[in-house]
Amino acid sequence: MEVEIVQTTVEILVALVVILTLGLLSVIFFEAYRRRHNHTHVEAPAIFEDPHSLKQIPCPSIFDPAEKYLSLIVPAFNEEHRLPVALEEMMNYLQQRAAKDKSFSFEVVIVDDGSADGTKRVAFEYVRKYNVDNVRVILLGRNHGKGEAIRKGMLHSRGELLLMLDADGATKITDLEKLENQILSVARKEFNSGDLAASDSTVKVADIPLAAFGSRAHLEEKALSTRKWYRNFLMKGFHLVVLLSAGPGIRDTQCGFKMFTRSSARKLFSNIRLRRWCFDVELVYLCKHFGIRVLEISVNWSEIPGSKVNPLSIPNMLWELVLMSIGYRTGMWRIRT
Numbered sequence: 123m124e125v126e127i128v129q130t131t132v133e134i135l136v137a138l139v140v141i142l143t144l145g146l147l148s149v150i151f152f153e154a155y156r157r158r159h160n161h162t163h164v165e166a167p168a169i170f171e172d173p174h175s176l177k178q179i180p181c182p183s184i185f186d187p188a189e190k191y192l193s194l195i196v197p198a199f200n201e202e203h204r205l206p207v208a209l210e211e212m213m214n215y216l217q218q219r220a221a222k223d224k225s226f227s228f229e230v231v232i233v234d235d236g237s238a239d240g241t242k243r244v245a246f247e248y249v250r251k252y253n254v255d256n257v258r259v260i261l262l263g264r265n266h267g268k269g270e271a272i273r274k275g276m277l278h279s280r281g282e283l284l285l286m287l288d289a290d291g292a293t294k295i296t297d298l299e300k301l302e303n304q305i306l307s308v309a310r311k312e313f314n315s316g317d318l319a320a321s322d323s324t325v326k327v328a329d330i331p332l333a334a335f336g337s338r339a340h341l342e343e344k345a346l347s348t349r350k351w352y353r354n355f356l357m358k359g360f361h362l363v364v365l366l367s368a369g370p371g372i373r374d375t376q377c378g379f380k381m382f383t384r385s386s387a388r389k390l391f392s393n394i395r396l397r398r399w400c401f402d403v404e405l406v407y408l409c410k411h412f413g414i415r416v417l418e419i420s421v422n423w424s425e426i427p428g429s430k431v432n433p434l435s436i437p438n439m440l441w442e443l444v445l446m447s448i449g450y451r452t453g454m455w456r457i458r459t
Contacts, residue, residue, distance in 0.1 A: 170278075172254045173246045179254055181278045184388045188328050192216075192228045192302075193281030197271035201289040202240040205232075208291035209248050213257075215295045230257045232289075233275040236265035269394065269401025276382075276391040282328035284387045288378040293336060297421040301334035301381040304417045308332055309383075328384035331414045333405075335372060336379030336421035372418055375402045379421055386414045393457050395449065400442035407446065411457055 170179035182189065194212060198205055209230070216228045230252075232245040245259045260274055272286050283305065285298050309327040376399070382390065389412050396404045409416050449455035 170254065170258045170260065173250050179258070182280045184277045184279065184384065184391065186280075188282040188326075188384050189280040190227045190229050191225070191282050192298075193279035193284045194228070194230045195272055195275035195279060195284060195286045196230060196232045196289050197235055197268050197275065197286075198232055198237060198241050198245065198289045199235040199265060199268070199271070200237045200239045200241060202237070202244055204290045205241060205244050208289055209244075211291055212295050213248070213252060216256075228256065229280055231260065231275045231279055232257070233260045233262065233271040235262050235268070235271040267398035267401075269399070269404075270397040272401070273391050273394050276387050279387075282326060282384055283381055284384065285381045286378065293377075293379040293421050293423050297336065297379065298381065300419050300421060301336060301379070301417075304419055305332050305334050305381060305383065308415065308417065330383055331386040331389065331412065332383045332417070333386050333390075333409055333414055334381045334417040334419055335374070336377045336423075337372075337374040337418045338377050338421070338423045339373035339418075372406050372416060374418070375406055377402075377421070377423070379423075380405070386412075389414070389459075395455060396442045396446060398438055398442060400439050400446065403443060404446055407450065408457070412459075 170181055172179055194216075196205075196208070196212075209232075212230060216230070220226045220228065230248075232248075234242050234245060242259070242261065245257075249257045249259055251257075260278065262271060262274065276284055276286070283302060285301070287293060287295070287298075306327060309330045309332065312330050380402075386409075390405055390408050393408055394401055394404055406416070408414075446455075450457075
């Protein structure tokens with residue numbers, strides 16, 4: 123009798139495990155299938171508004187010719203307190219550079235990702251101060267995630283070079299020159315190569331598919347010695363999953379300081395589907411798919427209080443990585459060329 127009870131219990135447990143596994147797989151496949159059309163998962167249109175006239179400004183498209191030299195895309199979610207410090211540093215640098223070099227033009231695109239605090243108010247204060255041609259705000263209406271905020275900003279920017287950077291100012295704005303100089307150096311070599319040298323002389327740096335990723339890998343040893351053991355364990359585990367999902371090549375996929383030429387941004391951000399923390403990993407995957415050369419460059423970085431990453435972010439990261447693997451490996455996520 124007892125043996126039968128044990129067997130029955132085991133059978134029930136096995137059945138429950140099978141049901142839960144099948145249920146989880148069904149949810150994963152359904153969500154991956156739902157995101158197969160990458161443009162449909164966010165309905166909110168991109169809107170630029172002039173706070174002086176309250177008129178809507180026509181949104182540019184990444185598929186239009188560049189109108190500025192440099193675009194800075196800043197995703198912001200509940201950044202009322204950290205955003206002003208970062209924007210002051212950005213604008214001081216950009217204005218000083220523009221004063222020295224009359225050919226230098228720029229824009230800062232702040233993407234308010236459904237903030238519930240005064241982020242929108244702060245952002246529009248800078249539009250009023252520096253005018254809507256230099257500072258623009260995109261309102262997403264509700265929170266979609268950092269990846270979606272950056273995607274939206276990239277798709278409606280005007281720069282030849284496009285830099286994504288966090289609203290906390292963890293990386294000094296002057297470090298963009300490290301990324302910029304590396305891109306320009308590689309672009310010059312491309313210009314002088316046989317194919318481009320013999321082709322249209324109007325080719326610009328914006329037309330060469332390149333990306334430069336800021337990296338904190340050189341700080342890893344110090345970070346390992348100061349962080350809690352469980353954070354190091356989670357970091358190592360995440361790196362392993364990233365390696366399996368996107369392959370080797372980039373030591374720090376998650377640094378929020380990345381620069382793209384216009385042609386590379388056009389290809390990457392018209393295809394990206396992940397909305398939150400792991401969109402960086404998808405960028406690496408797409409760069410490899412398109413053959414976009416990625417330059418990994420060490421940048422200065424300091425931890426700023428108020429990070430949005432918390433222990434609950436880990437399951438979401440794993441969820442997105444699984445979605446990405448299923449979506450691309452099954453062919454449900456088709457890449458536009």
